[in-house]
Amino acid sequence: MATLSSAHCGSSIYGNDHQRARFSSIQKRFLRSGVSLLYQSNPIRNVVRMQDGLAAATVTPIESEIPLKKLKEGLLSVTSTEGKDAISVDDKGGDSTVSITVVGASGDLAKKKIFPALFALFYEDCLPEHFTVFGYARSKMTDEELRTMVSKTLTCRIDKRENCSEKMDQFLKRCFYHSGQYDSKEHFTELDKKLKEHEGGRVSNRLFYLSIPPNIFVDAVRCASSSASSTNGWTRVIVEKPFGRDSESSAALTRNLKEYLEEDQIFRIDHYLGKELVENLSVLRFSNLIFEPLWSRQYIRNVQLIFSEDFGTEGRGGYFDHYGIIRDIMQNHLLQILALFAMETPVSLDAEDIRNEKVKVLRSMKPLQLEDVVIGQYKSHARGGISYPGYTDDKTVPKDSLTPTFAAAALFIDNARWDGVPFLMKAGKALNTKRAEIRVQFRHVPGNLYNRSFGTDLDRATNELVIRVQPDEAIYLKINNKVPGLGMRLDRSNLNLHYAARYSKEIPDAYERLLLDAIEGERRLFIRSDELDAAWALFSPALKELEEKKIIPEYYPYGSRGPVGAHYLAARYNVRWGDLGLEQ
Ligand SMILES: NC(=O)C1=CN([C@@H]2O[C@H](COP(=O)(O)OP(=O)(O)OC[C@H]3O[C@@H](n4cnc5c(N)ncnc54)[C@H](OP(=O)(O)O)[C@@H]3O)[C@@H](O)[C@H]2O)C=CC1
Numbered sequence: 032m033a034t035l036s037s038a039h040c041g042s043s044i045y046g047n048d049h050q051r052a053r054f055s056s057i058q059k060r061f062l063r064s065g066v067s068l069l070y071q072s073n074p075i076r077n078v079v080r081m082q083d084g085l086a087a088a089t090v091t092p093i094e095s096e097i098p099l100k101k102l103k104e105g106l107l108s109v110t111s112t113e114g115k116d117a118i119s120v121d122d123k124g125g126d127s128t129v130s131i132t133v134v135g136a137s138g139d140l141a142k143k144k145i146f147p148a149l150f151a152l153f154y155e156d157c158l159p160e161h162f163t164v165f166g167y168a169r170s171k172m173t174d175e176e177l178r179t180m181v182s183k184t185l186t187c188r189i190d191k192r193e194n195c196s197e198k199m200d201q202f203l204k205r206c207f208y209h210s211g212q213y214d215s216k217e218h219f220t221e222l223d224k225k226l227k228e229h230e231g232g233r234v235s236n237r238l239f240y241l242s243i244p245p246n247i248f249v250d251a252v253r254c255a256s257s258s259a260s261s262t263n264g265w266t267r268v269i270v271e272k273p274f275g276r277d278s279e280s281s282a283a284l285t286r287n288l289k290e291y292l293e294e295d296q297i298f299r300i301d302h303y304l305g306k307e308l309v310e311n312l313s314v315l316r317f318s319n320l321i322f323e324p325l326w327s328r329q330y331i332r333n334v335q336l337i338f339s340e341d342f343g344t345e346g347r348g349g350y351f352d353h354y355g356i357i358r359d360i361m362q363n364h365l366l367q368i369l370a371l372f373a374m375e376t377p378v379s380l381d382a383e384d385i386r387n388e389k390v391k392v393l394r395s396m397k398p399l400q401l402e403d404v405v406i407g408q409y410k411s412h413a414r415g416g417i418s419y420p421g422y423t424d425d426k427t428v429p430k431d432s433l434t435p436t437f438a439a440a441a442l443f444i445d446n447a448r449w450d451g452v453p454f455l456m457k458a459g460k461a462l463n464t465k466r467a468e469i470r471v472q473f474r475h476v477p478g479n480l481y482n483r484s485f486g487t488d489l490d491r492a493t494n495e496l497v498i499r500v501q502p503d504e505a506i507y508l509k510i511n512n513k514v515p516g517l518g519m520r521l522d523r524s525n526l527n528l529h530y531a532a533r534y535s536k537e538i539p540d541a542y543e544r545l546l547l548d549a550i551e552g553e554r555r556l557f558i559r560s561d562e563l564d565a566a567w568a569l570f571s572p573a574l575k576e577l578e579e580k581k582i583i584p585e586y587y588p589y590g591s592r593g594p595v596g597a598h599y600l601a602a603r604y605n606v607r608w609g610d611l612g613l614e615q
């Protein structure tokens with residue numbers, strides 16, 4: 032019997048019923064050929080994967096009596112295309128390899144996030160046995176210089192420091208560099224040659240991470256797909272945002288990418304979907320009976336999605352000025368959270384089932400109305416003897432720029448569950464705090480016996496569920512509680528799940544989860560093209576109007592709480608921002 036060893040990298044999503052059912056049908060066919068498989072949830076080590084109607088399994092036999100006569104090196108790889116009802120046995124011998132090419136390796140995101148995430152996966156033993164990392168960019172660098180650059184950004188987890196430098200050395204030895212233009216097929220052909228050398232004749236799987244400015248996405252994809260695609264394994268491309276700047280440009284980008292790639296090869300990344308607490312949203316809601324019955328207009332008064340940073344656009348003003356905060360944060364990160372929050376129960380945890388539900392929510396929403404948006408821009412401010420620059424003080428930003436660095440918006444979902452419930456978003460740079468959170472404010476308790484204890488301010492008495500995505504991850508529920516003692520005094524207290532106190536394990540960076548998923552072919556946390564279209568349809572008209580009418584943003588001092596207009600907007604819907612209370 033073939034057995035599979037267990038590990039910790041894959042997620043239990045692979046163990047859902049639907050996938051188990053598919054696996055069991057493949058298992059039966061295996062049995063006919065004299066091999067039995069055990070279902071195993073870890074897809075990397077055992078390479079047991081179920082994806083989009085395609086199920087694939089690679090099994091390393093441990094017991095010698097397994098009848099795998101026709102296979103070399105004890106490896107069996109089987110793929111089955113659902114629907115076509117076909118199983119092909121691949122007996123090439125040798126296993127597969129994954130080559131990860133970071134296109135734009137000299138850039139900020141590559142250094143800050145991608146290489147460190149790859150190292151963390153390596154450290155955790157989550158990368159396949161045979162993998163290579165290639166940096167690709169125009170800058171001239173040797174392999175050694177890339178390694179030196181990368182090494183400066185690597186850290187080991189606080190809870191895992193053993194063998195740290197040894198592991199870093201091992202990882203760096205797997206990193207290589209190729210210098211080339213993004214629009215040169217010839218240069219990608221050279222890369223292909225190098226990749227092949229490292230792949231050593233194994234089945235080659237290739238992941239390209241486009242960490243470059245969006246205007247060169249299509250050039251890079253054209254060249255990579257024609258000159259450096261895998262010929263016998265998969266080729267996938269991770270595309271970074273921005274995916275266009277409105278409906279038209281986004282559709283054009285999708286069209287152009289699809290000239291060279293199939294939709295299932297495109298992994299549009301929204302790193303907020305890789306954050307631990309965003310991933311936990313569905314778990315919280317669908318696996319706890321106490322929440323799901325409350326998850327509707329009947330009990331929820333409003334939902335707030337809040338993002339704030341306590342620094343400005345420093346260093347990224349050139350990019351930012353072309354997009355602004357609505358495109359940078361709201362149309363993607365906050366809207367994705369909203370869709371996950373508000374979707375109906377998916378048929379299963381399969382990527383397509385989840386994404387189908389997200390699209391339905393997005394398509395049920397009313398496009399954002401101009402009167403439901405407030406925009407702001409930070410101005411310079413001196414505090415404690417330090418002077419903080421205004422947005423337009425950045426040399427890469429035009430002095431007369433009207434680009435919003437802050438926005439608040441009210442959105443509505445026109446469906447039976449959410450009719451009339453305001454979903455308020457607020458996002459800003461250069462504010463007084465750094466945080467991202469979801470706040471769910473519940474309705475007042477009808478005929479509350481204890482109303483007298485709260486006076487006229489009933490808002491103070493309503494329950495609020497806060498999911499603090501970052502920093503210092505937590506989920507807490509504000510409840511009314513009797514202050515211990517002989518009297519009858521109530522206060523507001525928190526039932527608090529504070530991650531640092533509850534879990535000793537360091538929370539992985541979002542990019543780790545997403546890179547691992549892309550390697551595994553798990554698409555659940557990536558944006559499908561119809562989701563993207565629906566997301567742009569909500570924001571494009573208001574964005575166009577804001578720009579055409581040259582609406583002047585409300586100026587707010589660097590480090591403040593942002594424009595007061597945000598409060599008026601909330602008040603119009605009878606809402607008070609939850610992050611501004613005395614006890615938050
Ligand atoms: N940085 C961040 O925090 C985030 C970035 N992103 C997205 O990720 C992608 C990469 O971001 P980031 O690393 O900041 O980008 P960079 O501006 O640092 O660009 C990455 C690399 O692309 C090359 N490059 C830059 N400008 C041009 C140009 N005009 N023409 C050709 N090549 C160019 C440079 O490499 P070389 O000159 O060596 O070829 C550069 O090192 C972008 O799409 C960005 O929007 C998304 C979220 C956050």
Ligand SMILES: O=C1O[C@H](COP(=O)(O)O)[C@@H](O)[C@H](O)[C@H]1O
Pocket residue numbers: 302340359360467
């Ligand atoms: O996508 C982006 O996200 C970052 C914030 O990401 P976080 O994980 O640090 O919260 C933001 O600074 C940047 O402007 C935006 O492009």
